[in-house]
Amino acid sequence: MPDTPLRPLGIEGIEDLVRDCWVRATDPGGRRPDRELPIVVLLGRHGSGKTAVLRYLGRRAATAPQAGHDFASGRLRPHEVVARLAFRLALTSRRLHFPRLTHGLIAVDPDLRLDVTSPDRARRQLEKRMHEARQISSGLLGDALSEGVGLLNDLGVIPVPGAGLMAAVLFRGIGPRLLNSVSRSGLEWYGGGNGSAPLDALIALNERGRSEDPADQEQVDRLLCAAFLADLRAAYRRRGTPGRDRNCLVVLDNIDHGGGTRFLGMLLEVRQAQDRRDGGDGDPLLTVASASTARAVPGPFDPGPAGLRIRAPHQASYADWRAGIPQAPADSSWNWYAVQLPDLTAGQVSRLAEGIAPRLPEATPLVHRLTYGHPWSVLRMQRAAARMIDRPDADVRLRGILDSGPLVQDLAEAMPQAPRMTLRQDALHYLLQGLEDDQLAGLVSCAASRDMESAVNSPLLADFSPRIRETLLEETAQRLWLVTPLTEDAGTRGGRGSHYLPATGRTAHPHPLPDALVLQPWLSLLLLRELAARPAEGPYPDWESAHQRLHAWHAARRPAHLLNTHYHQLALGQVEEVIAHLELRLHTLPTEAWLYELYAITAAPQRDPVDASVSASERADRLARELAPDAFRHHRALALLVTALWLAVDPRNRLPNARPELNFTISASFRDLAWHTDDANSAVLRSEAARFEIHSA
Incomplete structure (x- = not known):
């Protein structure tokens, strides 16, 4: 036997x-x-x-x-x-x-x-x-x-x-x-x-x-x-x-x-x-x-x-x-x-890595934060990372891991006429097998929304048939791809603690995000890459059109939808306007509530989240200079904080894992802001800076 x-x-x-x-x-x-x-x-x-x-x-x-x-x-x-x-x-x-x-x-x-x-x-x-x-x-x-x-x-x-x-x-x-x-x-x-x-x-x-x-x-x-x-x-x-x-x-x-x-x-x-x-x-x-x-x-x-x-x-x-x-x-x-069936924890991802390559457990934070423990995707990601982890330019290669080629070394030689499928394309094809083409197109559009309820209730799916608009939420739920939203705070960006910001009381945010279900983050990331590649003249909304529709829909429902309004504003690259809003709110909200708002807004997706040719800190500085020149001149610390947190949403920008470079930028920006606020708010901001310093130590 x-x-x-x-x-x-x-x-x-x-x-x-x-x-x-x-x-x-x-x-x-x-x-x-x-x-x-x-x-x-x-x-x-x-x-x-x-x-x-x-x-x-x-x-x-x-x-x-x-x-x-x-x-x-x-x-x-x-x-x-x-x-x-x-x-x-x-x-x-x-x-x-x-x-x-x-x-x-x-x-x-x-x-x-x-x-x-x-x-x-x-x-x-x-x-x-x-x-x-x-x-x-x-x-x-x-x-x-x-x-x-x-x-x-x-x-x-x-x-x-x-x-x-x-x-x-x-x-x-x-x-x-x-x-x-x-x-x-x-x-x-x-x-x-x-x-x-x-x-x-x-x-x-x-x-x-x-x-x-x-x-x-x-x-x-x-x-x-x-x-x-x-x-x-x-x-x-x-x-x-x-x-x-x-x-x-x-x-x-x-x-x-x-x-x-x-x-x-x-x-x-x-x-x-x-x-x-x-x-x-x-x-x-x-x-x-x-x-x-x-x-x-x-x-x-x-x-x-x-x-x-x-x-x-x-x-x-x-x-x-x-x-x-x-x-x-x-x-x-x-x-x-x-x-x-459960997804894998970070510890379990590390245990799997030990059996593949000696240094592969070092990539566990990246693999786990990308896939959120989806077993098949974890194994595919680990096998791809194993080819990169021992190279001198490992961090640069790992930033481009989703666009790496076939895992089988001689696949291109064995099938020279076959289209070259990247790890990202392979994963999306596998995860959504059996989904109709128009359902997949609708799901790609929905990835622009923070949650699926807003996606199907807004005009986002106006270009799709009534059948798609009426059944896509149910189809996604029955395929088990809807999950409860993750906490959007320093804990999800590599700092210590999670969900520590107050939910009730004087310092809680007056209009917190609803507990509406969201797409599993790994699937959402893959779908967002498809949305970013859509042509403007296509039959379905591209990146700009999708986020503009959602921004207008949420803006019409303020103040309850204020956080989502600026979330889509940031996704559209309107960094100057977002920083102006956050600078005003810093002086009108309790600091804990302001932190909640800051993290909720900077969780927005970025059309081009990773640029392997430059470091993440250098890119944060460049984004602040190019997309928010006025804020960079007058509120540099806040401008850098927003762009650094925006980049930190993607774990590929959190390399190297042992000491993510964005942590220094984020921590320094928090401390700079603390110097220019009153004593009570200053203490809260210094404490927040320490969360990133502790992780990077």
Whole structure:
């Protein structure tokens, strides 16, 4: 058996949840072996490591029956999925047999065409096919087949045989004496316990299996899903069956493809019907699925932007799922339990870097602040940084990391005609795969806005169709790309502390920013580069047009929208006007409130955020001289503070990581301002200067 892979970083809470649901044995806390189980769905953006987590969980559960399937590998009917799951479960446990499912699969084998015009002949044909399957099972072929595919037992990669050979594996391990008894119990199940002839029921199933009528196909799928679950329940009820202290684990990847959600919905309906019939005993099947969109999970409902109740890994537990079930649930949505996969912390990014290159952990602040821990993007960024970190001009090269070329060294030689895709273009293409062109164009426009609510409520999307304007916010939320806004203060620009500015009281800002959801910063950065490259004569707003629309919309709603008004003014390069506003406000606001305003405004994006040909401090000085000549003459400290903080928004301007050069400019500007204010305000500004000095020490 393959070794258990390394645990993906940050999934301890998810692993605890799965293990709690996986273990059946009664414990002092009163765990019932047949308790109800949720359908656990791991939600994550493209590149969040969903498949790696499922593979890890499956390998960790290798001591009990487990199976997997990837719905992205192709569309299958629900009964075809349970056939493959049963096949893999039987490979992992010789004690698991599926007589009910096996008879059903034989009956719906496309190669079996029964003569329904002659019931007696049809019965003989069916009995012959079943006898052949039993003969194969009692021989060596089942074991030989299982040995041949045992090492491939992974997410949907096993070449599944036809119904006859599949039946051989599902029956394998049963001695000749018990084979007929087990087979008979599976056959009798189709009689329904009401005296009906099982063979006649299977003949009717064969006829429906060849029908093109959706109702017939639905009935076939439901019946065989029910047979699958009934076999599992029967296997766990037998005395002396080893391994009954663990449920069967099924991991299903990409249920947002290939009918995955439909399959799980049908399985859930069949499970609940069996619970009602059998008195509420749960079946021994724990399902852990994954999806890239909240749309794949039909509940439970939440008023949040994704419309779905989603738990963080540290919140997730079996008890939390049970606590969320209403006393009188109106539907089955509570059976679904959605958990979002975490992004990587700075410490975890550093741990990954240690395994790639010796000096790569030095680039952790840059990599983490660019990607905000998105796993796929972190790895791509680290591999690109590893080619630069040991060079004498490493800082210059790292500033241009997003525009670096292909990661495969000989890609240009292997595919000379292929367009050269930069790391930035590659990342955007990967992260937003499956998004329609007009949706992507709309999202590029929305990146100009500080938050998505303002983007869709303003005239920003006036050039787009009503469908895009009405659905883009929901689409982005369901793809999990909306996050709560980050604190915009010295903590996000490399200083110590975070969210320390007062939110209430005399020194709080009178009109703070709303808690509206924003695009995840890494995606926002990539989209802003696309917006900056848009031509002015194109069908959609370019950089100037987008920010002008937003500026006018916010300006009409002052004073509540004052911070966003000047945010877009700065994005348009109107630095002189922004500095004049901040110079006036410095004398009318409490200093703490003024700092909040300063950081909120200078968080604005810059059309050309990085210039690798000059140092960031030199560029801050140049921007102040060129874009705010009057302010540079009369309020030089404030002018340099604004341009330096504006550049400091982009972590590529914060190099070298050990002592970011912009820290000195920012700290010196704060101290210069402190010299020209009263004692109370001076103390606050000196304290703010120290935040950057401490970090740069």
